[in-house]
Protein backbone atom coordinates (compact mmCIF):
# COMPACT_ATOMS: atom_id res chain seq x y z
CA UNK A 1 0.00 0.00 0.00
CA UNK A 2 1.29 3.47 -0.82
CA UNK A 3 -0.25 6.91 -0.84
CA UNK A 4 -3.92 7.23 0.02
CA UNK A 5 -6.28 4.23 0.07
CA UNK A 6 -10.04 4.51 0.62
CA UNK A 7 -11.84 1.35 1.77
CA UNK A 8 -15.61 1.44 1.61
CA UNK A 9 -18.22 -1.18 2.46
CA UNK A 10 -21.35 -1.94 4.45
CA UNK A 11 -21.51 -3.01 8.08
CA UNK A 12 -19.48 -6.18 8.72
CA UNK A 13 -18.24 -6.24 5.16
CA UNK A 14 -14.68 -6.82 6.33
CA UNK A 15 -13.47 -3.29 5.61
CA UNK A 16 -11.66 -2.78 8.93
CA UNK A 17 -9.90 -6.14 8.63
CA UNK A 18 -8.87 -5.36 5.05
CA UNK A 19 -7.53 -1.95 6.05
CA UNK A 20 -5.51 -3.49 8.91
CA UNK A 21 -4.16 -6.10 6.50
CA UNK A 22 -3.00 -3.46 4.02
CA UNK A 23 -1.39 -1.26 6.65
CA UNK A 24 0.36 -4.07 8.53
CA UNK A 25 1.90 -5.32 5.27
CA UNK A 26 4.12 -2.24 5.66
CA UNK A 27 6.91 -2.09 8.26
CA UNK A 28 5.52 -1.03 11.69
CA UNK A 29 4.80 0.52 14.05
CA UNK A 30 1.49 1.77 12.69
CA UNK A 31 -0.93 4.44 13.90
CA UNK A 32 -4.61 3.51 14.39
CA UNK A 33 -6.83 6.60 14.53
CA UNK A 34 -10.17 5.56 16.03
CA UNK A 35 -13.05 8.00 15.63
CA UNK A 36 -15.63 5.91 17.53
CA UNK A 37 -16.95 6.95 20.91
CA UNK A 38 -18.36 4.40 23.34
CA UNK A 39 -21.76 5.79 24.23
CA UNK A 40 -23.11 2.47 25.51
CA UNK A 41 -22.02 -0.94 26.76
CA UNK A 42 -22.42 -2.59 23.35
CA UNK A 43 -20.03 -0.12 21.72
CA UNK A 44 -17.64 -0.48 24.67
CA UNK A 45 -17.58 -4.25 24.05
CA UNK A 46 -16.98 -3.77 20.32
CA UNK A 47 -14.11 -1.38 20.97
CA UNK A 48 -12.60 -3.70 23.56
CA UNK A 49 -12.76 -6.57 21.06
CA UNK A 50 -11.00 -4.44 18.44
CA UNK A 51 -8.32 -3.36 20.88
CA UNK A 52 -7.75 -6.93 22.06
CA UNK A 53 -7.54 -8.23 18.51
CA UNK A 54 -5.02 -5.65 17.28
CA UNK A 55 -1.51 -6.91 16.76
CA UNK A 56 1.41 -5.52 18.76
CA UNK A 57 2.93 -2.61 16.93
CA UNK A 58 -0.26 -0.53 16.70
CA UNK A 59 -0.29 2.85 18.43
CA UNK A 60 -3.92 3.80 19.08
CA UNK A 61 -5.07 7.41 18.90
CA UNK A 62 -8.71 8.10 19.85
CA UNK A 63 -9.91 11.25 18.10
CA UNK A 64 -13.66 11.64 17.53
CA UNK A 65 -13.56 15.20 16.14
CA UNK A 66 -10.17 16.66 15.26
CA UNK A 67 -9.21 14.18 12.58
CA UNK A 68 -7.10 16.75 10.72
CA UNK A 69 -4.97 17.39 13.82
CA UNK A 70 -4.64 13.65 14.55
CA UNK A 71 -3.62 12.93 10.94
CA UNK A 72 -1.07 15.77 10.93
CA UNK A 73 0.48 14.46 14.15
CA UNK A 74 0.54 10.89 12.80
CA UNK A 75 2.13 12.09 9.56
CA UNK A 76 4.91 13.74 11.55
CA UNK A 77 5.80 10.34 13.10
CA UNK A 78 6.46 8.90 9.62
CA UNK A 79 4.32 5.83 10.48
CA UNK A 80 1.63 4.31 8.23
CA UNK A 81 -1.86 5.31 9.36
CA UNK A 82 -5.31 3.71 9.46
CA UNK A 83 -8.38 5.87 10.08
CA UNK A 84 -11.45 3.87 11.23
CA UNK A 85 -13.77 5.40 10.32
CA UNK A 86 -14.82 8.46 8.30
CA UNK A 87 -18.51 7.75 8.89
CA UNK A 88 -18.33 8.02 12.68
CA UNK A 89 -16.15 11.09 12.35
CA UNK A 90 -18.85 12.69 10.17
CA UNK A 91 -21.51 11.65 12.69
CA UNK A 92 -19.48 13.19 15.52
CA UNK A 93 -19.02 16.43 13.56
CA UNK A 94 -22.77 16.70 12.93
CA UNK A 95 -23.71 15.86 16.55
CA UNK A 96 -21.18 18.39 17.85
CA UNK A 97 -22.88 21.06 15.72
CA UNK A 98 -19.74 21.73 13.67
CA UNK A 99 -20.01 22.86 10.10
CA UNK A 100 -19.63 19.78 7.87
CA UNK A 101 -18.51 21.58 4.70
CA UNK A 102 -15.72 23.43 6.55
CA UNK A 103 -14.50 20.32 8.39
CA UNK A 104 -14.51 18.11 5.30
CA UNK A 105 -12.78 20.86 3.25
CA UNK A 106 -9.98 20.96 5.86
CA UNK A 107 -9.59 17.20 5.58
CA UNK A 108 -9.56 17.32 1.77
CA UNK A 109 -6.89 20.05 1.88
CA UNK A 110 -4.69 18.00 4.18
CA UNK A 111 -4.87 14.57 2.53
CA UNK A 112 -2.88 15.21 -0.69
CA UNK A 113 0.06 16.63 1.30
CA UNK A 114 0.46 13.65 3.66
CA UNK A 115 3.73 11.82 3.18
CA UNK A 116 2.91 8.55 5.01
CA UNK A 117 0.70 5.79 3.59
CA UNK A 118 -2.87 6.29 4.81
CA UNK A 119 -5.86 3.93 4.72
CA UNK A 120 -9.25 5.55 5.30
CA UNK A 121 -12.27 3.36 6.12
CA UNK A 122 -15.82 4.52 5.35
CA UNK A 123 -19.27 2.95 5.62
CA UNK A 124 -21.26 2.89 2.41
CA UNK A 125 -24.60 4.05 3.81
CA UNK A 126 -26.30 5.03 0.56
CA UNK A 127 -27.48 1.69 -0.79
CA UNK A 128 -30.69 1.21 1.20
CA UNK A 129 -34.10 2.88 0.98
CA UNK A 130 -34.33 6.65 1.42
CA UNK A 131 -34.30 7.35 5.21
CA UNK A 132 -37.58 8.76 6.52
CA UNK A 133 -36.02 11.61 8.50
CA UNK A 134 -34.21 14.70 7.30
CA UNK A 135 -31.09 14.33 9.48
CA UNK A 136 -30.45 10.81 8.18
CA UNK A 137 -30.93 11.96 4.58
CA UNK A 138 -28.52 14.85 5.13
CA UNK A 139 -26.01 12.52 6.75
CA UNK A 140 -26.26 10.04 3.85
CA UNK A 141 -25.66 12.87 1.36
CA UNK A 142 -22.65 14.24 3.29
CA UNK A 143 -21.14 10.74 3.50
CA UNK A 144 -21.67 10.09 -0.22
CA UNK A 145 -20.10 13.44 -1.17
CA UNK A 146 -17.15 12.93 1.18
CA UNK A 147 -16.46 9.49 -0.30
CA UNK A 148 -16.58 10.90 -3.85
CA UNK A 149 -14.23 13.74 -2.96
CA UNK A 150 -11.73 11.42 -1.28
CA UNK A 151 -12.00 8.82 -4.05
CA UNK A 152 -11.05 11.53 -6.56
CA UNK A 153 -7.72 12.18 -4.83
CA UNK A 154 -7.06 8.63 -3.58
CA UNK A 155 -4.48 6.39 -5.19
CA UNK A 156 -6.61 3.30 -4.61
CA UNK A 157 -10.28 2.71 -3.74
CA UNK A 158 -11.70 -0.64 -2.60
CA UNK A 159 -15.30 -1.64 -2.01
CA UNK A 160 -15.71 -4.55 0.39
CA UNK A 161 -18.60 -7.00 0.18
CA UNK A 162 -18.76 -10.34 2.04
CA UNK A 163 -15.14 -9.93 3.07
CA UNK A 164 -13.96 -9.60 -0.53
CA UNK A 165 -12.49 -6.48 -2.13
CA UNK A 166 -13.66 -4.96 -5.38
CA UNK A 167 -11.09 -2.54 -6.71
CA UNK A 168 -12.88 0.64 -7.88
CA UNK A 169 -9.70 2.60 -8.51
Ligand SMILES: Nc1nc2c(ncn2[C@@H]2O[C@H](COP(=O)(O)OP(=O)(O)OP(=O)(O)O)[C@@H](O)[C@H]2O)c(=O)[nH]1
Nearest residue numbers: 011012013014015016034035036047050062084085
Ligand atom coordinates in the same frame (compact mmCIF):
# COMPACT_ATOMS: atom_id res chain seq x y z
N1 LIG B 1 -12.58 4.64 20.51
C1 LIG B 1 -12.08 3.55 19.91
N2 LIG B 1 -12.74 3.02 18.87
C2 LIG B 1 -12.22 1.92 18.27
C3 LIG B 1 -10.98 1.35 18.69
N3 LIG B 1 -10.75 0.30 17.89
C4 LIG B 1 -11.76 0.23 17.00
N4 LIG B 1 -12.66 1.21 17.22
C5 LIG B 1 -13.87 1.53 16.46
O1 LIG B 1 -14.58 0.38 16.06
C6 LIG B 1 -15.27 0.66 14.84
C7 LIG B 1 -15.25 -0.51 13.88
O2 LIG B 1 -15.84 -1.58 14.49
P1 LIG B 1 -17.13 -2.42 13.98
O3 LIG B 1 -18.36 -1.66 14.26
O4 LIG B 1 -16.98 -3.75 14.64
O5 LIG B 1 -16.86 -2.54 12.41
P2 LIG B 1 -17.89 -2.62 11.18
O6 LIG B 1 -17.75 -1.35 10.44
O7 LIG B 1 -19.28 -3.00 11.62
O8 LIG B 1 -17.37 -3.89 10.38
P3 LIG B 1 -16.30 -4.13 9.25
O9 LIG B 1 -16.91 -3.76 7.94
O10 LIG B 1 -16.03 -5.61 9.33
O11 LIG B 1 -15.11 -3.31 9.59
C8 LIG B 1 -14.56 1.82 14.19
O12 LIG B 1 -15.45 2.88 14.00
C9 LIG B 1 -13.45 2.20 15.17
O13 LIG B 1 -13.36 3.60 15.33
C10 LIG B 1 -10.30 1.95 19.79
O14 LIG B 1 -9.24 1.51 20.21
N5 LIG B 1 -10.89 3.04 20.36
